[in-house]
Amino acid sequence: MNNNQSAQSNSIKLILNKFRNKILDLGKYTxxxxxxxxxxxxxxxxxILLPLIAILFNSGSVTASKWSDLLSNSIPGLLANxxxxAIIVAFLTSIIGVSAAWLVTRYRFIGSKVVVWLLILPLAIPTYVYADIYxxxxSYDGWLGSIGIFWNSIFVSSSEFSTLIAxxxxxxxxxxxxxxLLVRxxxxxSTKSLEDVARLHxxxxxxxFWRVNFPLLRPALAASLAIVILHTISDFGAVSVMQFPTFTWEIYIKSSHAKADNDYGPAAALSIVLIVLAFTFLILERFFRSRQRYYADDIKNGEHLKKKLSKLQLFSVWFWIGLILVFSVGLPLxxxxxxxxxxxxxxxxxxxxxxxxxxSFWIAFVVASIAxxxxxxxxxxxxxxxxxxxQLCIHGSNVGFILPGPVVIIGTLLVFALFVSEFGSLAFVAAWIAAVIIRYxxxxxxxxxxxxxQITPSIEQAGxxxxLNAWQNLKRVLFPIMRQGLAGAWVLVFIDALKELPIALIINEPGMMTLPIKIWLEADDETLELAAPAALMLVFVTLPALWLIMRDKK
Amino acid sequence: MKYFKYLILLIVLIGSGVSAAESLVIYSGRHAKFLKPVMAEFEKQTGIKVTLHNAKASALINRMRLEKSKTKADAFISNDAGSLQIGSDIGLFQAMDKGLLTKIEKNYKAKDNTWVGLSARARVLVVNKASLKELDFVKSVFDLADKRLKGKLAITHSANGSFLSGITVYVKVAGKEKTLKFMKGIKINSEGKVFRKHSKIVKAVAAGKKSIGLVNHYYIYRHLAKNPNAPIQILLPDQANGQMGVAWNITGIAISKHTKKKETVEKLIKFLVSKKGQSLFANQNREYPIRVDVKASPEIPARDKMNVADVPMSLLGKDHSKTLNLIEKAGLY
Structure with missing residues (x-):
C-alpha cells in the first residue's frame, strides 16, 4: 500500500470530521x-448590504426576453472568458508562487532574505500599471519591441487568444x-520529521517536495488561489487596459451608457451572474480555510534544514528567482x-x-479610518x-469580497438616489467613500x-x-491589546483604497482627480510616461505599509 | 470625530469653486488636447476663462442627470450626437439663441435649438494597401460581414460612441434585420477581439495584423501624419448610386439648463460657429467644420465629393436604446 495514499485518506477523514463538527456546532449557537x-x-x-439589494431590485426591470438575449449571447462568452x-492565472501564480516559496524556505543562498521582500513588492503595483507598462x-517602439515576434504579438494583441494570454x-x-506568502x-x-524520514529514504x-510537502501545502495553496481567483474575476485595471471582455469590464461598459433614468437593467443582470460565480468561489475558500486548520496545530518543531547549494544549483536557483523578479519588479520599476x-x-x-x-491620500485615509x-x-x-x-453579520460584511468596484458603486449610487434628489459634490464624494469602504x-x-x-476572554472577564463597564473595558483592556491588529487592518484597507480605480473612475468628481484616475486616463491616451510619476508615487506610498504588514507577520 | 468636522469642511471647500472673474465650466467628452487651443484663443479674445472637466460623454450625461440643479456645468460638449440628444430629451439643456445657428444645416442641430453641431466626422474603412486586391469586393460597410474577412477585420468595443451611432444610422437606412445580420457577421470576423481605441485599429492595419478596420476618418490621417510611409489608405464605403452613403456623426455643444451664465456660454458658441472658431475647432482633429463655407484640412476627402447618409443627428439619441438592444441581441462585446 502506498504511504502517500493512506496519509491522504487519513487527512481527508480528518477534514470530513472537522467539517461535520463545524456543522453540528452551529446548532449550539443561540x-x-x-x-x-x-x-x-x-x-x-x-x-453594507444595501447596494447589493439595490442591484438585485434594479435587475427586476430586465424582461424575460432580455434575459434570454443575455443568456444566449453575452453571458456564455463572458463566462468562458x-x-x-481565472484558470490560467491560478495555474501561473501556482507555479511562480510555489516554486519561489520552496526555494526560499528550503535552500540557503546569497540574498535569500532580500528575495522574500522583493517577491512581495508586486502587491504595491496596481494591475493597470502592469498592463500599461507591458x-x-x-509595442513596436517599446524597449522589448524587437525581442521577438512571439511576445510582441501577444502584447500588441490582435487576437482574442493573445489578449487572454497577455x-x-x-x-x-x-x-x-x-x-x-501563504505557501511560504x-x-x-510543516513538520520537519516527515521530511527527515523522506530524506533518510x-x-x-x-x-x-512532490510526495511529502505538496500534499501538505494543498490547503494553503487552495486558500491563496481562492484569493487570486477572486482578485482576477473582480479585476478592472488589467482587463480594461487590455480590453479583455470579462464580467467586471462588461458591467462597467453597460453601466456607462447614457441613460434617461436610473435603470441599470443589463449591467445589474450581469452583476447577478458574476455574484453567483464569485459566491461559488467564496464558499470554496471558506471550505478550504476550514481544512487549513488540521496541520496548523502541529507540534512545534525545529527549523528546517536549509541546504547549501553547489555553484551550478545556485546559478539555476538565481536564474529562476531572477526571472520572476525581473518581470514582476525590476522591469516595471x-x-x-x-x-x-x-x-x-x-x-x-x-x-x-x-x-x-x-x-488620493485623504480619500484612502478617510476610507481606512472609517472602515x-x-x-x-x-x-x-x-x-x-x-x-x-x-456569523451572519461577518458573512454579510464580507460582501465586498465578491462585488467588483463597478457593481458596488452602481449599487451605492442607486441607494443614494433614494435619499438625495440632487447630487452635489458632497453626495458624490460620500458615495465614492462609502463604496470603497464596502469594497474593502x-x-x-x-x-x-x-x-x-488572540485575546482570551478571561482578560476581559477580569476587567x-x-x-469596568463594557465601554471602559473596551477602551482600557481590549484596545491596548489589539492596537497592533487595528493598525494592520488600517494599513490593509489604506493600500487598496489608494489603488482603487473603477469606483473613482465612475464618480470622476470635477477637481477631485486622483493618482489612479490620472494613470488610467494617460494610459488611455497611450501617454503613460506622463503618468509614470503618479504610478511611482503609488508604489512608494504603499511600500511602508507593506513593510508594516510583513513585520506583523513575523 | 473632530477630524470628521475638518473633513466636511474640506469637501465643502473643494466643492465650492467660487470665483469672481468671468468663467465657464464645461463638461466635455471631447479630448482636452483638441479643446485647449480653441479655448485659449477664446480666452484671449474675450477674457473668459474656461475650465474643462473631461470624461466619457455618456458618463457626463449620467452625472448631470443625477446633479440636476446642483450641476457645476455651464455647458456640455460631446463627441457624439447621441449623448447630446439624450441630454436634450431628459431636459438637461436649454435652448440657445436661434440667431447663432443660421449658418448650420438642420440635420446638424437640435429641432428645439438645445444643441448644435460644431464639427463632423465620417465613419470609414481603413485598409492595408497590400490587401487591396483581396478586398476588392468591399464596397459597403455591410460587406464587412462577408465570410472572406474572417480574422482580418478590426472593430472597437460596441460601447464606443462612434460605433454605436454608426449602427443607429445603418439600422435607420438598411433596417433592423440586415443590421443584426451584419453585426453577427462582424462578430465572427473580428474573432471576439475588440480594440481599445480606433488608433490601435489603424496601427494594427498598418502593421498588417489586420487587413481592414472600421474607424473615424481622422484616425487614418493622424497616423499618416506621424508615419507618412504607413501602407494604409482610406476606403469610403457605400458611395455608389443607390447605396446609403457614409455615416456621419458630430461633435456638438449644449447649454446646461441650470447655468446662471447662459449669455457667457452663448458668447462661446458664437465664437465656435464663427469662421475662425470653426476652422480652429475642426482642424485640430482633421474633422469637417459643420459650416460648409469653412475649409477642412486638405488631406481628408473633400466633403462635396462624398455621399453622406441622410440621417438627422438627433436620431442618434432618439434610437440609442433601440440600438443597444440590437447590439445585445447580436452579442457584440
Whole structure:
C-alpha cells in the first residue's frame, strides 16, 4: 500500500470530521441577547448590504426576453472568458508562487532574505500599471519591441487568444505574491520529521517536495488561489487596459451608457451572474480555510534544514528567482523610474501632481479610518458572543469580497438616489467613500477578528470583575491589546483604497482627480510616461505599509 | 470625530469653486488636447476663462442627470450626437439663441435649438494597401460581414460612441434585420477581439495584423501624419448610386439648463460657429467644420465629393436604446 495514499485518506477523514463538527456546532449557537455591539453590528451589516439589494431590485426591470438575449449571447462568452482567465492565472501564480516559496524556505543562498521582500513588492503595483507598462514595453517602439515576434504579438494583441494570454500574464505577475506568502508560511510550519524520514529514504529534493510537502501545502495553496481567483474575476485595471471582455469590464461598459433614468437593467443582470460565480468561489475558500486548520496545530518543531547549494544549483536557483523578479519588479520599476525622470525634467511634477497625490491620500485615509471603526462592532460582536446572528453579520460584511468596484458603486449610487434628489459634490464624494469602504470592508473585519482571537476572554472577564463597564473595558483592556491588529487592518484597507480605480473612475468628481484616475486616463491616451510619476508615487506610498504588514507577520 | 468636522469642511471647500472673474465650466467628452487651443484663443479674445472637466460623454450625461440643479456645468460638449440628444430629451439643456445657428444645416442641430453641431466626422474603412486586391469586393460597410474577412477585420468595443451611432444610422437606412445580420457577421470576423481605441485599429492595419478596420476618418490621417510611409489608405464605403452613403456623426455643444451664465456660454458658441472658431475647432482633429463655407484640412476627402447618409443627428439619441438592444441581441462585446 502506498504511504502517500493512506496519509491522504487519513487527512481527508480528518477534514470530513472537522467539517461535520463545524456543522453540528452551529446548532449550539443561540440568537444572542440584544447589546450595543449586536445592534450596531446588525445595523452596519445592513448598510453594507444595501447596494447589493439595490442591484438585485434594479435587475427586476430586465424582461424575460432580455434575459434570454443575455443568456444566449453575452453571458456564455463572458463566462468562458472570465473562467479561462481565472484558470490560467491560478495555474501561473501556482507555479511562480510555489516554486519561489520552496526555494526560499528550503535552500540557503546569497540574498535569500532580500528575495522574500522583493517577491512581495508586486502587491504595491496596481494591475493597470502592469498592463500599461507591458503593452508599451512590447509595442513596436517599446524597449522589448524587437525581442521577438512571439511576445510582441501577444502584447500588441490582435487576437482574442493573445489578449487572454497577455492579460493572464499581467494578472499573474501582479498576484503571485498571495500564493508565495501563504505557501511560504505553510512550508515553514510543516513538520520537519516527515521530511527527515523522506530524506533518510533517499528521496530527491523534487520527490520530497512532490510526495511529502505538496500534499501538505494543498490547503494553503487552495486558500491563496481562492484569493487570486477572486482578485482576477473582480479585476478592472488589467482587463480594461487590455480590453479583455470579462464580467467586471462588461458591467462597467453597460453601466456607462447614457441613460434617461436610473435603470441599470443589463449591467445589474450581469452583476447577478458574476455574484453567483464569485459566491461559488467564496464558499470554496471558506471550505478550504476550514481544512487549513488540521496541520496548523502541529507540534512545534525545529527549523528546517536549509541546504547549501553547489555553484551550478545556485546559478539555476538565481536564474529562476531572477526571472520572476525581473518581470514582476525590476522591469516595471525601472521603466517607471526612467519615464518619471523624463517627466521631472519636463516639469510634469507640478502643483497639479501634488493635488492628485493629496486627493488620493485623504480619500484612502478617510476610507481606512472609517472602515476600521465600522468593522469593530462586527468583529467585537462575533468575539464576545458568537451566535448565528454574529456569523451572519461577518458573512454579510464580507460582501465586498465578491462585488467588483463597478457593481458596488452602481449599487451605492442607486441607494443614494433614494435619499438625495440632487447630487452635489458632497453626495458624490460620500458615495465614492462609502463604496470603497464596502469594497474593502472584509480586510478590516478579518484583520480585527484575528486580532481579537488572540485575546482570551478571561482578560476581559477580569476587567469586568474589577468593575469596568463594557465601554471602559473596551477602551482600557481590549484596545491596548489589539492596537497592533487595528493598525494592520488600517494599513490593509489604506493600500487598496489608494489603488482603487473603477469606483473613482465612475464618480470622476470635477477637481477631485486622483493618482489612479490620472494613470488610467494617460494610459488611455497611450501617454503613460506622463503618468509614470503618479504610478511611482503609488508604489512608494504603499511600500511602508507593506513593510508594516510583513513585520506583523513575523 | 473632530477630524470628521475638518473633513466636511474640506469637501465643502473643494466643492465650492467660487470665483469672481468671468468663467465657464464645461463638461466635455471631447479630448482636452483638441479643446485647449480653441479655448485659449477664446480666452484671449474675450477674457473668459474656461475650465474643462473631461470624461466619457455618456458618463457626463449620467452625472448631470443625477446633479440636476446642483450641476457645476455651464455647458456640455460631446463627441457624439447621441449623448447630446439624450441630454436634450431628459431636459438637461436649454435652448440657445436661434440667431447663432443660421449658418448650420438642420440635420446638424437640435429641432428645439438645445444643441448644435460644431464639427463632423465620417465613419470609414481603413485598409492595408497590400490587401487591396483581396478586398476588392468591399464596397459597403455591410460587406464587412462577408465570410472572406474572417480574422482580418478590426472593430472597437460596441460601447464606443462612434460605433454605436454608426449602427443607429445603418439600422435607420438598411433596417433592423440586415443590421443584426451584419453585426453577427462582424462578430465572427473580428474573432471576439475588440480594440481599445480606433488608433490601435489603424496601427494594427498598418502593421498588417489586420487587413481592414472600421474607424473615424481622422484616425487614418493622424497616423499618416506621424508615419507618412504607413501602407494604409482610406476606403469610403457605400458611395455608389443607390447605396446609403457614409455615416456621419458630430461633435456638438449644449447649454446646461441650470447655468446662471447662459449669455457667457452663448458668447462661446458664437465664437465656435464663427469662421475662425470653426476652422480652429475642426482642424485640430482633421474633422469637417459643420459650416460648409469653412475649409477642412486638405488631406481628408473633400466633403462635396462624398455621399453622406441622410440621417438627422438627433436620431442618434432618439434610437440609442433601440440600438443597444440590437447590439445585445447580436452579442457584440
Amino acid at each position: 440568537w444572542s441577547r440584544i447589546t450595543a455591539a449586536s445592534l450596531l453590528s446588525v445595523f452596519i451589516t445592513l448598510i 472570465t473562467l479561462k482567465l 503593452t508599451r514595453l512590447f 492579460t493572464s500574464i499581467v494578472l499573474s505577475l501582479a498576484s503571485f505574491p498571495y500564493v508565495f 508560511t505553510s512550508l515553514n510550519k 533517499g528521496l530527491s529534493s523534487f520527490q520530497r 525601472f521603466w517607471l523610474l526612467v519615464k518619471s525622470w523624463a517627466s521631472i525634467q519636463q516639469n510634469y511634477i507640478n502643483s497639479e501632481f501634488w493635488q492628485y497625490t493629496f486627493n 476600521i471603526m465600522t468593522a469593530l462592532p462586527i468583529a467585537l460582536f462575533n468575539y464576545r458572543r458568537q451566535s448565528r446572528l454574529s 470592508m472584509p480586510f478590516a473585519v478579518q484583520a480585527e477578528e484575528s486580532a481579537l482571537q 469586568r470583575l474589577l468593575g
